[in-house]
Amino acid sequence: KARIKITVHENGLDEIRALVEDEFPRRRAVFGGVDQALLADITASFAPPAFKQSDPAPYFAARDADPVFRAWTDTNVSAHRVPGYGIVTISLKAHGATPGDASGDQMRLVADLGEKYGHNDIRASHAQNLVLPHVPLADIPAVHAALKTLGLATGNIGLASDIIACPGMDYCALATARSIPVAQGIATRIEELKIEHEVGQLQIKISGCINACGHHHVGHIGILGLDRAGVENYQITLGGDASETTAIGTRTGPGFAYDEIVPAIERLIFAYLDLREVPEETFLEVFNRVGMAPFKAALYDAEARAYAAE
Numbered sequence: 001k002a003r004i005k006i007t008v009h010e011n012g013l014d015e016i017r018a019l020v021e022d023e024f025p026r027r028r029a030v031f032g033g034v035d036q037a038l039l040a041d042i043t044a045s046f047a048p049p050a051f052k053q054s055d056p057a058p059y060f061a062a063r064d065a066d067p068v069f070r071a072w073t074d075t076n077v078s079a080h081r082v083p084g085y086g087i088v089t090i091s092l093k094a095h096g097a098t099p100g101d102a103s104g105d106q107m108r109l110v111a112d113l114g115e116k117y118g119h120n121d122i123r124a125s126h127a128q129n130l131v132l133p134h135v136p137l138a139d140i141p142a143v144h145a146a147l148k149t150l151g152l153a154t155g156n157i158g159l160a161s162d163i164i165a166c167p168g169m170d171y172c173a174l175a176t177a178r179s180i181p182v183a184q185g186i187a188t189r190i191e192e193l194k195i196e197h198e199v200g201q202l203q204i205k206i207s208g209c210i211n212a213c214g215h216h217h218v219g220h221i222g223i224l225g226l227d228r229a230g231v232e233n234y235q236i237t238l239g240g241d242a243s244e245t246t247a248i249g250t251r252t253g254p255g256f257a258y259d260e261i262v263p264a265i266e267r268l269i270f271a272y273l274d275l276r277e278v279p280e281e282t283f284l285e286v287f288n289r290v291g292m293a294p295f296k297a298a299l300y301d302a303e304a305r306a307y308a309a310e
């Protein structure tokens with residue numbers, strides 16, 4: 001959907017319409033209805049696995065004994081509808097790494113873990129992470145220990161460094177700006193400041209052009225990389241929401257140069273920390289309560305810039 005507009009733009013609407021009108025009757029003539037066998041195959045592929053009884057005690061004991069494990073499970077393990085099971089999200093967002101990248105060795109490890117502990121099921125999420133959807137709680141300490149051996153145990157799912165970033169100018173021929181280094185810069189800075197867990201749930205999403213493959217419109221903080229007379233310029237949107245309370249983010253104002261965008265995001269995060277009334281109030285809740293003005297001030301006021309630069 002994102003890219004068809006380029007085809008339409010290059011060929012013209014009339015040409016595309018004529019191609020569709022030409023093709024449609026041909027297809028309709030040979031369309032024999034939905035392939036029921038294929039449909040049954042697909043349905044079978046999504047059948048729930050044979051869940052087994054699992055004693056969750058070792059999981060809770062490991063949480064009590066190991067604060068690192070506990071912190072990781074707080075962010076990366078979600079409740080499963082079957083008692084005794086958990087959903088494990090493997091972060092491909094190590095701070096400073098390319099979002100969504102994994103090496104061959106890491107993928108082999110994840111495959112082994114899926115086979116051994118996860119009923120042979122691995123999912124790739126739209127957030128550029130991997131999910132083991134069915135893991136007995138008792139096995140999660142072993143999964144975590146194995147993930148640690150290859151740098152896959154980052155506990156940041158849903159946090160500020162769990163950034164969705166499109167390939168941008170590093171790999172995409174359509175890009176107008178870089179995305180990956182911006183994501184790396186933000187995640188690295190957040191790690192330096194050690195504020196990620198204090199900040200809590202925050203979705204930052206980055207696209208390297210208007211095609212919006214990084215879903216920036218629905219990021220709590222969205223970043224869109226544009227080309228302004230041959231120079232990268234990053235537009236920020238706030239208040240986007242991809243949950244059931246869906247919302248499209250609102251533009252803050254003028255964009256930022258490449259070397260200004262990480263400090264700008266930092267100012268937004270500190271503005272949020274100042275504005276929230278209780279630690280549980282999320283970035284999005286604060287934005288919906290106070291609106292754009294205080295965030296705009298944090299972004300654009302000269303004083304705010306100078307303060308942050310100190």
Ligand code: SF4
Pocket residue numbers: 166167168169172173174175176207208209210211212213214
């Ligand atoms: S949003 Fe990113 S991946 Fe999508 S077309 Fe633009 S630069 Fe390429």
